[in-house]
Amino acid sequence: MAKTYAKPGILEQLRADYFSNKLDAAMTLVFGTLVIWVVWNLLGWGIIHAVWTQENREMCGHGGDGACWAVIDARWRLILFGLYPFEEQWRSAIACIAIITVGILSCVPAFWHGKKLAALWITGFAIYYVLMRGGVFGLSEVSVQDWGGLSLTIFVFAAVTLLGMPTAIIFALLRRSDLPWISRTMGLIIDSIRSLPLLSIMFTFAVVLPFVLPSWLPTEKLYLVVIGYALFFACYQAEIIRGGMQALSAGQEEAAKALGMSYWQRISYIVLPQAFRNALPPTINQLVITFKETSLVVIIGFFEVLASGNAAYGNSDWNFAHIEVYSFVGLIYFIFVFSLSRYGAYLERRLAVATR
Amino acid sequence: MTDSQTAVRIANMDKFYATFHALKSIDLEVAKGERIVICGPSGSGKSTLIRCINKLEDYQAGSINVLGTELDDNLDNIDEIRRETGMVFQHFNLFPHMTILENCTLAPMLVRKQPRVEAEAVAMEYLTKVRIPEQADKYPGQLSGGQQQRVAIARALCMKPEIMLFDEPTSALDPEMISEVLDVMVSLADEGMTMICVTHEMGFARQVADRVVFMADGEIVEQGAPEPFFNNPQQERTKAFLGQILGH
Ligand SMILES: Nc1ncnc2c1ncn2[C@@H]1O[C@H](COP(=O)(O)OP(=O)(O)O)[C@@H](O)[C@H]1O
């Protein structure tokens, strides 16, 4: 029997959700007060009593109870661009925007074709490299050693993911090869690399490898460290993809075989799309971790955004303002990681529609 | 029987799972246009036998020839045979991440290199034939078991195979959905398709089979036209099996 209920008013709804019995009411009051208190203090510190510009910097730190955002006003270019030459930092900014744009575009389903994605990323990295490195089109040359800040963080993350993801797929396929010696060897490699700390892999690739590589190979530390990191990423991601594959019933591949599809057709049209869908939450997780651990490149002397932040308050002028600097860097991380997580949630909803 | 009339010829074939002897010197010849029903107790090797015909399973001795192509380790031969044989599984095995239409057009486009428009036209033709053209844009998970199995049949037919293999196509279905699938299979038989069906639907066997093959313990125990097979089985194991399945 169809019965219509009057939609409850906001007040009634609140009461039902938060004050339905004595315990609920007490919890609501306690936690509500706590939240309001914290938010109020944060607002007071971060906005109401804050000092915003360098001109007023004398007011910072003298018993005032507000944040000293003046440090960001003074040092934001160091945080975003590291040691990149000051007059050329517009190049670093555009290069960074190019990579971010390419990253956002490749999240759009309309670009999900092998060729489009390849064209997109080749263009993105070409723009990045030409702008950052210079030496052509009248741009002055900047050594890779001077790349830094947010631009470097984004570059390392994008390059690691882009090299690492295809490698991970190949590792996962080798890992489940029918030939035992191939799958065992691959398993051994994956397990070995995973059991090493990322720091030691980066160090080995950047510092030790140049001594053993033939001299005609590129020995730029940054590229070597990206390759090492990509390998590390690939080993973790390969196991994630393999997990996604194991959730497929054997019948899926058999049906594809029975239709006459070749190995690569089965992999690319039947196995991988479903494996990635099954493995979406851990994959997003892995990307988030990878983004945050880009900060480790500091050990080979690169100033990515976090290390640049350290440098930003690391002189006698600003050394009281580390909380403000870390808040600012934290906000940058938050924007990236939170967007990534929301995108993951969007993908899950979108893919769930296709299975309902 | 001349070679050009033979669809499948299995000679002296043995199949092992590691040390387990799953199929024991199987001899079976199927003519073009012939409808074979294979029955037998669970674990007797029926699935294994028809999965050997399109090399979903390897065999270790003897030979299998499908439409004049020797089924050996030559990958081209395997591809050729898989293109010409359609298979329908007990659990449908539709691709859950693709729509019904995409399920039907994928292999013709990839394997037969059909243009999309043509593949879609063919797919709609077969979906109409299995009586669910209106479901073309849905996903498999949105369909009932009987509908999914009919899509699976249409998907196989879109490759225009010469031979259709069915492995218990109705045993995962709710009883009220069995007949809609069997109806499709009967009409396929009426059109002269070569069919090898593993099934326990004895009504279907009586109606369309040219020959019923009974298997037990990895062997073909007895075979014959439906009438003599059901009414006058020769072997004890056949009698026991028929007694159980027909309930007398
Ligand atoms: N992949 C496999 N590995 C080992 N033994 C198997 C495998 N598949 C089937 N068998 C065995 O082979 C025998 C025949 O199986 P199957 O062909 O599935 O029988 P049926 O389809 O007649 O029920 C059974 O005893 C089964 O346990």
Ligand SMILES: [Mg+2]
């Ligand atoms: Mg079976």
